[in-house]
Amino acid sequence: MPVTRYVGRTTWFRGKRLYDILSRLKNFGKGRIVYRHVFSERYPEPSYYIITKVDPDMRDPTEKDPANHKSYAYGQKVFRGEASGEHLIKSCYKADWRLVPKHEEEAFLSVKAEVRPKNVVKSVLPFPPLMQHLIKEQQKEQGLDDMPTLRIAIAKSAMNKAVLDTEKQQAQ
Template sequence: MTTTLKYVGKPTSLVGKTLWEILGNLKDFGVGRIIVRNSQTTRYKEPCFMRVLEVKAQPNEVPPKFKIFRPPNDLRDKDRPRQVYALCEVVFRGVKMETLQLLQGESSVPDFQLIPKHLEKNYKFTKTEAQRKEENILPRYLEFPPFLKDILVKNGVKEPKLKTVDNPAIKSLYRVAKEGEEPTRKFESGFDATKCPKLYEGINYDI
């Protein structure tokens, strides 16, 4: 008699173990070892890995005294994977980050894999974060959409320019060009002539 398995629900893209399942079974909690996230290695061609520098285990969360109804896939109580603090040196898409990354909440996600010691020599970074930023210099100003640009011109703005603003709180491998500096990345508005001119026949463009 053959048994047929039928999976119900959305399939997960996570394949691997939690970080504590790996580090908790290694000498010195795996300090100095290399780990990868399978979701990154399958998505990017460039090497993505982390070298563990410091580990601090966290106690298991105490389940509530009263019973709460949870769906079968809810792991917020006693079945929730154990978390761990892990300070890591990160290489993302071949770029070595300048600042260290602290893994905490994501350590309970079953997405990590340990790299054997004899394969660690294959994991190298190609560029530093500073070198990558120098290759990705954004222009200081971008073009307005044609409709908004026309409105600004009719309201007295001679040369409307959209200033490029970067968020310093977000880790990025891009930076905005300084005054007088030539950007290496150029962006076009993408608003060209329509491919279906018949859709706009008889329309008065005088706004």
């Protein structure tokens, strides 16, 4: 009997593609709540979309190229309990979406997330040891005594919520 060998990585997705769900709903699911299963397992805070608009590709599925799927979905995004307005849903093709049943929507939305504490980062740090050694030698040649410090800059993005300690003092 031949041995069956599977090639490729195993997927962690558990659900359906978003368009497979929305295409079976009235008005393409406008006003319904969908979430990615991966995010529900990864984070204690709720992450979901409330569907606001769907632009489906209604061409004959036998004639269109499956690699050129042109349907778009928009929704009110809530990521880790923080609402961030209406966005284009970019991961519609992933088979990881789940629909919240109508009778469970109220309970699903009533879950309140704890406010995550901001990650406060020092604005000035000492240089790494090797760099410190090289700077000290350079300072000796120039006849200087004081050791400079390394100023930290934080890249601001939707995912990075870190704050410098000087910014935190200014906000208070």
